[in-house]
Amino acid sequence: MLDASFQGPLSTTVPRQEHATAAASRPAASAISIQGVNKTFRLPHQQYTTLKERALHPLRRTTYDELHAVKNVSLEIAEGEFFGIVGRNGSGKSTLLKCIAGIYRVDTGAISVAGRLSPFIELGVGFNVDLNARDNVIINAIMLGLTRKQAQERFEHVVAFAELQDFMDLRLKNYSSGMLVRLAFATAIQVEAEVLLIDEVLAVGDAAFQQKCFEEFFRLKREGRTIVFVSHDMYSLERFCDRAMLMDHGDVIQIGDPHTVARAYNELNFGQLAHDAPQESHSHSGTAIADAWFENERGERITNISQEQGMRMCFEARFGEALEEPVFAVTLRTDLGHTILVARSDQHGRSSGSFNPGESVVARFGVPNWLTPSRYLLTPSVARAGTGDSAVALVEDMASVMVHGPTSSGGILELPVDVTLERL
């Protein structure tokens, strides 16, 4: 079934009609049904790993820390659905996935799966750096549930997809990390199952190969396979998933459309950062920046925002001295420290007026949001007139905002583009 549609890089764009229609005409039955699943790990304080210790202290009761990794999770995933699970580290998402895969035993509750289940996909399981690529592909494919015969039949496809024809007899030791993940991904997508469980493997390698990976995922989606994947990457979540779930400390926080869940995730991650104490502040003569924040067009404070929704960068300054025509400015940087823009209140020769000690002012800088999905940091400052660079108050990276959305072209900005083609 895979063979027919998988003849090389380009064939992935050809939709498999029968699968698509078969998947569409079927009523959405439940592919995965999770009912009241709990999973607790017992982490002993005093680990008895030797018989001697046990023999010496037969009566000492071992005390345990109970780590309640998954708390009473109930969930139905429909057939053909692409379902994402997100959450911070230690939120229980991978544990839940491993419970579905049958790697961990659930304490209470039941999990049912309709159809064949992939034995859990993580890249390169069973890879051995001392063997050549050929052997490793076969080993990995067998680990993923293929028979030796199937693995050998698909070997050529794997090689072609990974574009590693010339390196098949090279030991993995000598592979670059990029080549390694390409090989692993190419093998992983050969898996024979209606229900796929994937942990953090979307889109690997360089930009061109990432595009191929995405096409493969769309192909799987078209074929009507049910896919559950765990990710930290909101971009792939919003791009692929039909539905998503946010977990935190073992609890289900939210189940809904990926966009909403991605926002909730960002809120969870970066929400508290927005109003953290000033990190690196220097202010002279008592003039201080009291607060900085991002707000949306309705004037509500935000910590994350969708692409293309306008936003305002704001801060509140309190004057400790009398200042004539001070310059209010904001610098917006990416979290890598690249400056996206510097906006100043004197940009168009506008007057800011004069301020007395004790006075406060709120400065707002509205911008259209053409930023690529990422995290951005705001540095507000106040400077004397004319000088510009000698700030009387400046706080580095005082507020942050998460921009999320479906488009990421790879650049810093997603400017609206007007495309015309003129045939000559």
Added chain:
Amino acid sequence: MSAAPELGLPAPRRSTPVSHRVYAPSALGGGLHRFWSLTFMLARTEFKLRFFGSVFGYLWTLVRPLLFFGVLLLVFTQVFHVGSNKVPHYPEYLLTSIILFTYFQETTSGSVASLVGRENLLRRVRFPRLAIPMSVALFSFFNLCMNLIVVFIFILASGVKPRLSWLELIPLIALLITLSAGVGMLLSALYVRFRDIQPIWEVIAQLLWYGSPIIYTVQSVQDKHLPLTGLSFAHMLVINPIGAIVTQARKALLQPSAPSAAATLGSEVRLLIPLGIVAGVFALGLWYFNREAPLISEKL
């Protein structure tokens, strides 16, 4: 996982697949086919890796027991005079029993840390857990087969004529594999909980080596009796399944006039004791492994 087909041709997609419960990983769940292909793949990989990058490659597996054999032969024929004149075909017997014991030793010692060593697989993929210790037994079996070729060349070169009774070696090796696999399952699962299984087993294996008629024969201790019991040392040696196997192998391969395991024990019914031990160890190993299987991935 129960009876759901994991492999084979894709099921027709038009029919809605039957929903089935997902259980914790088990010793054998997921179908025998998958179990076998994993076991074979793991053993084959191990085999490839073992001699990777060495000039003589596979020959080293032969060299080790052969060198050991040479040293023992020298010591026990030239220094201690155990074999030489008294025991016919002593060198051939010594080599055969060393090779058979090597299989037991390799399988059991290799199994001990096998689960812990494969942690990355156990935590990442669902597969029948039993494939791991079984792949160790299979890997050692590859070695055994290669070693047996040398054994047979050696036996033929020493002037022993092939006989139909040589075929007895097949059930004997089957028994040896059953015993070794049983011990291997038990040890690998125990080691997950108790890390001192490794040194303990090293000592026990050493004791078994001396407690089995390998460098000596059952006849050499026939007339020595244990106090209080009516048992001779020879009885004890053949109650030990390894002793029974090598004693029987000696009769079948080398010397039809040598005492069989049954004769050493006194009656054929008593053969049930070593056979029972083999069956019991295997059953115990399988039971314990099966009991621990669902939790192995958490307890590592």
